[in-house]
Ligand SMILES: Nc1nc2c(ncn2[C@@H]2O[C@H](COP(=O)(O)OP(=O)(O)OP(=O)(O)O)[C@@H](O)[C@H]2O)c(=O)[nH]1
């Protein structure tokens with residue numbers, strides 16, 4: 001799969017209408033979801049950042065998040081187009097990470113073919129709610145470990161073990177701010193979702 005560049009022209013010009021696919025970017029507070037959508041989107045991403053204030057100090061666990069000053073209060077939205085192997089437009093929906101906004105996850109995940117759970121190994125326990133949410137919905141997901149500069153480097157297998165993930169769930173590392181790295185994450189997800197959709201339920205058991 002190769003990502004669209006504006007100089008390529010609209011994907012419809014190849015003669016095939018583009019498939020439209022929705023994916024969700026989820027994970028704990030401050031894991032880098034907004035950064036990932038921003039790194040990937042070919043359009044100016046829609047963000048809904050609220051300022052973290054002193055009033056939220058009791059609920060906003062900023063441990064390890066340094067100088068974070070804003071948080072997503074509703075959603076992030078971005079778009080990315082692939083021309084090959086077939087035209088496909090991917091709509092990216094980033095979720096808020098703070099527990100008080102988790103009620104938005106169900107609506108944001110409606111119709112999504114899959115989800116990225118972005119994990120920060122300094123706060124790996126914050127990934128459990130998103131992992132549990134997509135497991136329960138039966139939504140294919142991948143876990144992408146966003147490697148913050150001052151975080152310990154765990155192997156994907158160590159993260160898989162810590163999160164209790166089955167072998168079929170892809171676990172990979174990334175830098176959410178880097179487009180190529182973020183592309184690798186969404187391409188892994190789309191491939192995983194296609195494989196999962198093709199596998200009849202119970203075939204693996
Ligand atoms: N060093 C480093 N910093 C990162 C990385 N990804 C994100 N950041 C920074 O981490 C902070 C949090 O990133 P966001 O993208 O806002 O995280 P989020 O998951 O959207 O946060 P919420 O919406 O509040 O849950 C920002 O200051 C980013 O610049 C990364 O891979 N490495």
Ligand SMILES: [Mg+2]
Pocket residue numbers: 033034035071072076094095096097
């Ligand atoms: Mg955000």
